Amino acid sequence: MDDLSLLSASKTPVPHSPEEAQLETFENSHPDREYTITFDCPEFTSLCPITGQPDFGKITIDYIADKKCIESKSLKIYLFSYRNHGAFHEEVTNLILDDLVKACSPKWARVTGNFLPRGGIAIHVVAEHGKR
Amino acid sequence: MDDLSLLSASKTPVPHSPEEAQLETFENSHPDREYTITFDCPEFTSLCPITGQPDFGKITIDYIADKKCIESKSLKIYLFSYRNHGAFHEEVTNLILDDLVKACSPKWARVTGNFLPRGGIAIHVVAEHGKR
Amino acid sequence: MDDLSLLSASKTPVPHSPEEAQLETFENSHPDREYTITFDCPEFTSLCPITGQPDFGKITIDYIADKKCIESKSLKIYLFSYRNHGAFHEEVTNLILDDLVKACSPKWARVTGNFLPRGGIAIHVVAEHGKR
Amino acid sequence: MDDLSLLSASKTPVPHSPEEAQLETFENSHPDREYTITFDCPEFTSLCPITGQPDFGKITIDYIADKKCIESKSLKIYLFSYRNHGAFHEEVTNLILDDLVKACSPKWARVTGNFLPRGGIAIHVVAEHGKR
Amino acid sequence: MDDLSLLSASKTPVPHSPEEAQLETFENSHPDREYTITFDCPEFTSLCPITGQPDFGKITIDYIADKKCIESKSLKIYLFSYRNHGAFHEEVTNLILDDLVKACSPKWARVTGNFLPRGGIAIHVVAEHGKR
Amino acid sequence: MDDLSLLSASKTPVPHSPEEAQLETFENSHPDREYTITFDCPEFTSLCPITGQPDFGKITIDYIADKKCIESKSLKIYLFSYRNHGAFHEEVTNLILDDLVKACSPKWARVTGNFLPRGGIAIHVVAEHGKR
Amino acid sequence: MDDLSLLSASKTPVPHSPEEAQLETFENSHPDREYTITFDCPEFTSLCPITGQPDFGKITIDYIADKKCIESKSLKIYLFSYRNHGAFHEEVTNLILDDLVKACSPKWARVTGNFLPRGGIAIHVVAEHGKR
Amino acid sequence: MDDLSLLSASKTPVPHSPEEAQLETFENSHPDREYTITFDCPEFTSLCPITGQPDFGKITIDYIADKKCIESKSLKIYLFSYRNHGAFHEEVTNLILDDLVKACSPKWARVTGNFLPRGGIAIHVVAEHGKR
Amino acid sequence: MDDLSLLSASKTPVPHSPEEAQLETFENSHPDREYTITFDCPEFTSLCPITGQPDFGKITIDYIADKKCIESKSLKIYLFSYRNHGAFHEEVTNLILDDLVKACSPKWARVTGNFLPRGGIAIHVVAEHGKR
């Protein structure tokens, strides 16, 4: 059950793909200090582009903001947009990094995808943008 | 990536709701012995019926088979059918138990749903059929 | 940051004490099956009635519903009502159980309070209503 | 229950915001040695500035003192001052660092905020002052 | 550093032995409900009666109160009274149980002592009063 | 109970303060190799200099010996000497490091004090002598 | 590398199936005492009878011997015999129990198979013989 | 039980040795970004070349792809080819690295083999190709 | 290094077998209360009677004393007597229980032996005397 009131809540429109989703930002209150923000997102699922079967994983985002910070509710909906979208693990991780960089031009960013095993093998992907 | 060959695999048809999905069974090779079978399913997701937002959880099924055992691949697809289906945590857990009982008439069965927190509160539901 | 949209959200009115808060319920869909519902609430704080200093703890609620189930968002706000309220650990745990029983008349209920240490001693309280 | 005697204790005056609270210091007994002091504070709560709902987290402070050390009881009351104060996770962490630096001019300091998940996403912020 | 204010605090008089210490009680607010209270006390030390060397352990107290509850600050000082007192592990655990029973006449009580290893062997003692 | 025979053991004389205690050494058998020795001491207690109440912690000592190594039984008795001695966490850690350096002139040494929480805040201190 | 000397070791003849393998026994030295023996076998692999792909799991055997105990080296070779043998998880666990009972007629026995996940679902099977 | 349908699945041809197996690749979608891909393979078994007895271990592969990525299903079958093949732990780990390098010419690669104990000693081997 | 003073310590005479060792006892101070004493002994080694190779394990002893308690230093030396003694895991565990019962006639006793793996299989034995 969600945080929204049962009476007043209207359904959040669900984006059909990452292209449709929008990562929103807010102004960084401390742009002069290089501090790290981490989003720990254990609720991620996408579809295997070959079989259409669901894949599950945990996405971790670390970044050093420049002028803009990522707003966490829009991040939740952005990640939700992969739910009915086919994508390989290696591509998903890089695509999230590309979209994050496009949205907020961080000084540094890293996306880690830890995917649950298929055929006895789990895949983990770590992609970085810029230098820490 | 799935276990199926990249070349020969055709997409598995995805059921749109639990009603459409089919729990398949095979004959119990040891019907005279009361032994316990457990399915540990950490990859479960459904939708909140109020907000349309995704919920995530882990489903654990323990049962003592009578004449029929649940086939695990059909179970995977059955659980997959909740992916775009709205249901409350309490109902999801009871519904899976109802469908399991209907499919294989077990001597005993228990379904446990451990759902991830919303608003700082995690919900766990444990429903049982018959006596162990 | 909360799940509510930054633009449209209005502040939830905060109850000043447990007496003002309201535990809401919904109809139990499976009243004939004795199944267990657990709420795991790691975000609890109250005030020491002697010193006015904050206490922190984790509240766990297990119950078997009869006709009515506890609605989880109202539970969140109910627990929030202890935030500026003075109460001893032993009383808090029993009071939550009393209010739960009053709200939904469960077949069985148990409230566990695990409070963080003061003076090197942590207190845990487990109170039960009815027989399982 | 607090460490203070039930009979003699008077209520500690609670600051209404971080601005009102005071981080007290004592003289560093070993100013020539660059040693690290860590405060591990698992009992932190503030309010979401948008919804008024409580947020919970753990604050960790590491620093190398220069002439002055932070007195731990005043730190406890300082952190307590966020209890009824609205602030975003990113700002809270940076603000604690600013106030720490103002209070004791450390050679180096780092504040880490590990906040509990909202909407399935947990946020962690790490802000540093000076070079170790 | 203790919770007491640096300026106003006077030293708590330290009892020289368990006989001198006093377990204080307060009235049980829910005497009709059989609920369990646990004190988790990881800070315990006594002396070996043979060698005078310190022993360390963790004391856990579980009890069901009748008319009176144990006040936790007096418990802290009571346990502190073993600090310069010689006693064997088996006796310490039983003695704490005897004193607890004398102080509050509980419906049921259990004291567990988990002592750190000497000569490669750790000793744990569990003593119970009454039936749960 | 200690390792010493119940019959023949005489009580070890207990030093009343760190100044009275003596860290003994033995010759380093491998002075040409820079190897690290660690003492892991989970049994440490001292008194709060303000309130007289006991504090508990774990002391970890890492060092690279030069000509002399610390004898572990004398270290045990040295740490025992803090038992009835008032000292702040920051000072205790630095004082142990000072005494270690005085006793064996190591090439490098580090003392870590991990103290149990007071008022919900745990303090950890790490002090180092020389460069590794 | 095995425990056997590199020079003198001859290859152990590998049974091609469980039928060919032999569980050897030795006389129980304490047949009058009902004590439990557990074999913890994390090194188990068999083949999927449908696809020929390897499955991996952990087999745990608990039993109360009557006149005969299972010799552990023959158990190792017996479990090794499943390596190139096709069998479902439910059958493997029951078959091991059948063979154990046949070999040593225990007063009680239980076999637990914990198999690694396929398609995101792990299967655990617990089969028991006799009453404890 | 495997992911393949019970009806349509044909047995995957099993390679008899690593030489017969084929590591397949696909084009790297982000060749300009140096990101890390990890395969976590807990299901590995080979034979001891001296005794013919099975060895078990966990293989972890980390690499930075250049133009080609390793396809995970072919990796599963490649690792499966060691099942009836005799090889020492040190050689197995280096051989997997050699074959990985040959198959996809990565910018950097590391293979870690964590093998279960024999004679009370577990062996771990870490081999690296190129510089990270 | 042992607890004994380097100067005054004479070597403890080491028993060559369990028969030579002596479990000493002291009077139970609370014979009317049925309380449990546990000895946790992670330092146990014996020899394999077939190969002469060392075996390692952890022995746990739980008992309810009648008139006499086991003295822990004599237990340490008793367990030490297995060091150069050949014995199977099943026998070792039962033999320790027999000797414990002979030494102190407890109301109830249980000995658990958890032995480290040989050939990939770990053996655990639990033997009990009397009823709890």
Place this chain on the structure above:
Amino acid sequence: MDDLSLLSASKTPVPHSPEEAQLETFENSHPDREYTITFDCPEFTSLCPITGQPDFGKITIDYIADKKCIESKSLKIYLFSYRNHGAFHEEVTNLILDDLVKACSPKWARVTGNFLPRGGIAIHVVAEHGKR
């Protein structure tokens, strides 16, 4: 029980001291690649040279081989030779490193000894040869 057949096994001759034991080697198959080999040896025991009492620990060996690798069975027997040999923790660790270097002239080696506590203090020693 050992891996050797009960019938054919002859007792392995046990060396009485490390000087008598022999670390055997085999040719490194990949001398041009600087890869790391780790031996994890949780089964180590020696005697205290002062009291004759047993000490227990875990030895970890990491090395980069040059032309020769250490054969693991001879390592097991070499470590076994400390069983009835008196040696201090600091010396044991350095001696094993000396013998390893003498036996296989590695490019780099490190020996770590983690010994169980005596008198409440555990000692860990880490000695290194060459530069990694």
